[in-house]
Amino acid sequence: MKIMVTVKRVLDYNVKVRVKADRSDVDLANVKMALNPFCEIAVEEAVRLREAGVATEVIVVSIGPKAVQEQIRTALALGADRGIHIETQSSPESLSVAKLLAKVVADEQPGLVILGKQAIDSDNNQTGQMLAALTGLSQGTFASEVKIEGDEALVTREVDGGLQTLGLKLPAIVTTDLRLNEPRYASLPNIMKAKKKPLEVKTPADLGVELRAHTELLSVEPPAERKGGIKVGSVAELVEKLKNEAKVI
Amino acid sequence: MATLIIAEHDNSILKPATLNTVAAAVAIGGDVALLVAGEGCQAVADQAAQVAGVSKVLLADNAAYGHQLAENVAPLVAELAKTAGFDYVLAPATTTGKNLLPRVAALLDVGQLSDIVAVESADTFKRPIYAGNAIATVKSLDAIKVITVRGTAFDPVAAEGGSASVEAVTAVHDAALSRFIGEEVAKSDRPELTSARVIISGGRGMGNGENFALLEKVADKLGAAVGASRAAVDAGFVPNDMQVGQTGKIVAPELYIAVGISGAIQHLAGMKDSKVIVAINKDEEAPIFQVADYGLVADLFEAVPELDSSL
């Protein structure tokens, strides 16, 4: 079985974003970009399934400007076998991403598609579910464990009340949560090897997909700042303040 | 204008997150209908009918919807949205809502706005991006607007006082793509994190799971829920449903007490709208102190027992 994983290029999670002075968007000039952490977990899971002999090939897909090839190379260095870059001017909205991915699914016929549960820039948490709808496949979102048994994927999901386990008919769409695995680091030899792995570039037109905008970003503003508080010297002072000043206990 | 809201429930109780979502629908305006999709969930429909501001309850009671599998419920919602002419489909931004609604949006060929925190007009909403470090104002260009609602941003409507009609929906969608195998539901007598008035959360500084008993004692005295940072969950101290943050639960209680938590942006994203924040940390440089109203630089193993005995 082939596994398809998707990777998004996002701002590094350690970087604190700033809003542009004209409030048109966040300022991404000269900030460190990285693989979306949830996508890193997706790549790791796919590679482990191949190493365990469950999968035969891991295909990594990213959509966006040429720069996303950097993240595809990272995924290849982490063990994916080949890459597909769908080139667009900017990073499209989730539904558009899902439509493009649905075409790749139709072409490649993977047994399993693993996406991140959420891109840490848009915080959308949509693409996997949308892809499942468009392909008519089963979905296991927020996975903390994935097992392939026969013609099913057994997926344990992190839900608000605890954990839920579903049996998904294969092929299936899975999105990763933080506890699914701990991604490895790419070794230098693997980084070198990744440069020679195949990377195919396509356009939305090649895939026969016409993209349309569903939203318009009107403005972006910084969140309300919290007023700086005080340091208390003792537990007694803390309790006194909470009772008499803040009046919350 | 008409809005369809997916009720959050466990087949017997209507969950409070539904009430915050109704508040968002009321802010949009127009008629509000609640869909109760489940199995043996008549009691939920009865509760839903009482909710202030709701004019109609649609009850889809069928084995196919028992575990609210997205593969089965999404086509039902999409069909209702189209045939009954809803302009908005809303759900709480809970794991259930997040799992279901994008599937509905894609079936309707529309986008989704996730986690809105304000209604600016009939088509324009605010939502946090980048772990809440920026707030985007976004206009939806779609005919049917599919939206998840962040509960902490909307005060709940009253659970009682309404008198909606209940209509049965007989359509059955059973995709037979997935099956429910089991669940491990966390049982606790304490309030739910997302609706608690007080929360005390522990981080990596707690050292192990047993030490969370220190927080539980304080929680019992304050009627508080107990939360955690990702580091505490990853280390196996406590279960995943206790994680507060960008990718866990979003909370905004009256009082949030962070114990042995450094204050990474991903954690702050989940709690910085709390009314009063207390931080107990032995490192006076910890970033959590930048958002704390009251900071106490101390060893938690001394400070927390002392706090417990002084309450």
Ligand SMILES: Cc1cc2nc3c(=O)[nH]c(=O)nc-3n(C[C@H](O)[C@H](O)[C@H](O)COP(=O)(O)OP(=O)(O)OC[C@H]3O[C@@H](n4cnc5c(N)ncnc54)[C@H](O)[C@@H]3O)c2cc1C
């Ligand atoms: C994609 C992604 C998503 C994430 N999502 C979340 C999320 O939803 N929620 C979340 O919380 N994190 C999230 N994180 C992780 C986040 O970046 C931090 O790693 C995490 O919040 C750190 O947890 P912590 O503060 O408990 O641990 P640490 O950062 O290790 O801090 C421990 C603190 O405890 C203090 N301490 C230690 N011992 C004592 C003592 N005896 N007394 C008093 N203080 C003591 C230390 O001084 C320190 O400040 C996410 C990260 C990524 C990459």
Ligand SMILES: Nc1ncnc2c1ncn2[C@@H]1O[C@H](COP(=O)(O)O)[C@@H](O)[C@H]1O
């Ligand atoms: N432009 C993109 N290219 C590749 N994968 C993407 C892209 N956008 C989103 N995804 C995938 O979808 C997941 C969820 O993204 P989102 O729904 O935007 O939060 C991400 O973790 C990625 O795996």
